[in-house]
Amino acid sequence: xxxxxxxxxxxxxxxxxxxxxxxxxxxxxxxxxxxxxxxxxxxxxxxxxxxxxxxxxxxxxxxxxxxxxxxxxxxxxxxxxxxxxxxxxxxxxxxxxxxxxxxxxxxxxxxxxxxxxxxxxxxxxxxxxxxxxxxxxxxxxxxxxxxxxxxxxxxxxxxxxxxxxxxxxxxxxxxxxxxxxxxxxxxxxxxxxxxxxxxxxxxxxxxxxxxxxxxxxxxxxxxxxxxxxxxxxxxxxxxxxxxxxxxxxxxxxxxxxxxxxxxxxxxxxxxxxxxxxxxxxxxxxxxxxxxx
Numbered sequence: 001x002x003x004x005x006x007x008x009x010x011x012x013x014x015x016x017x018x019x020x021x022x023x024x025x026x027x028x029x030x031x032x033x034x035x036x037x038x039x040x041x042x043x044x045x046x047x048x049x050x051x052x053x054x055x056x057x058x059x060x061x062x063x064x065x066x067x068x069x070x071x072x073x074x075x076x077x078x079x080x081x082x083x084x085x086x087x088x089x090x091x092x093x094x095x096x097x098x099x100x101x102x103x104x105x106x107x108x109x110x111x112x113x114x115x116x117x118x119x120x121x122x123x124x125x126x127x128x129x130x131x132x133x134x135x136x137x138x139x140x141x142x143x144x145x146x147x148x149x150x151x152x153x154x155x156x157x158x159x160x161x162x163x164x165x166x167x168x169x170x171x172x173x174x175x176x177x178x179x180x181x182x183x184x185x186x187x188x189x190x191x192x193x194x195x196x197x198x199x200x201x202x203x204x205x206x207x208x209x210x211x212x213x214x215x216x217x218x219x220x221x222x223x224x225x226x227x228x229x230x231x232x233x234x235x236x237x238x239x240x241x242x243x244x245x246x247x248x249x250x251x252x253x254x255x256x257x258x259x260x261x262x263x264x265x266x267x268x269x270x271x272x273x274x275x276x277x278x279x280x281x282x283x284x285x286x287x288x289x290x291x292x
């Protein structure tokens with residue numbers, strides 16, 4: 001089992017900020033060699049980044065992206081600053097897509113539909129996430145998992161940005177989620193995720209705001225997808241102010257979690273059904289047999 005293997009316990013290790021930085025960067029360096037086989041896979045990778053007036057942040061983010069990514073999609077929510085000019089100057093190969101609708105959820109859904117890669121990765125444009133961590137997500141997706149999400153609250157992860165109120169809110173929402181879905185996740189409201197594009201239809205996303213992060217996890221559980229968590233370090237936003245409103249968006253997340261529980265199968269039942277279908281289905285070029 002690798003150092004990045006999923007943590008199935010209910011542990012909530014939080015390192016001091018300085019150690020969290022060192023641990024996360026050590027993971028990046030250590031796995032750089034361990035994951036050299038990732039680029040040998042045949043899967044192409046699309047990275048979706050929603051942007052709106054991030055001119056002072058986007059160049060730093062794009063310059064950190066490694067060759068693990070084949071396609072970069074910026075979903076523009078009507079920027080009025082130099083975001084797009086700056087982005088194209090930093091990465092001339094970037095694809096710019098106009099956002100349909102309003103809100104982060106609408107932006108991500110627009111980007112997912114525009115993506116052409118076999119694997120879709122989503123991350124923020126404010127510099128709070130390390131693009132070098134993407135290879136961790138790809139490692140698990142290439143080794144039997146269907147949906148991989150970052151966690152700030154397992155060993156090796158951390159946050160240098162989360163406030164006390166946000167931490168308490170996340171703990172409450174996570175406790176509700178784990179109780180309702182018989183799950184043992186360690187982080188719910190974090191927007192660094194990756195999944196196989198072939199499961200996009202199963203996720204059946206409809207959220208328009210920040211609650212899309214929770215909706216994706218709810219739908220992944222309902223669909224019986226194999227979920228892994230990997231350590232992630234959340235850095236402070238480089239510049240500017242977040243559009244997140246703790247009470248309003250937290251309420252929307254709670255409604256999403258509660259509504260999803262009423263309308264879907266339990267996660268373990270869905271997983272059992274999906275595993276049975278995988279075992280019975282013939283192995284073809286587009287369907288890989290999963291490990292037991």
